Amino acid sequence: MDERAFYRRQFLNSEEHGGGAFVEASISEVRERHLDATFTIADCSRVIDLDFGCYNTGAENALLKVRRLLSVLKGFERALQEQLEIYRANGGT
Secondary structure, eight states: OOOEEEEEEEEOSOTTTOSOOEEEEEEEOOBTTEEOEEEEEEOSSOEEEEEOOEESBOHHHHHHHHHHHHHHHHHHHHHHHHHHHHHHHTTOO
16 A cells, blocks of 8 residues: 655646646655655646655655755746846836
């Protein structure tokens, strides 16, 4: 039986925009020294799976990868917000 410690799927687009973009995160419950952890990102035409699993070693590295990904996403969000303000000021919608 597939027991999950964590699972979440979130569609990314607004209802008005539609499309199939989503993120999905899944972490299995630990079995001995084995932990499956996958993060999937999909837009309307591509799907990327990122593996954060731990298999005998690599627990700290898995956490480091998540923290670095979050850091980049936060920076990306800030820069996109700044550029969208400029875009809107120039008449973009």
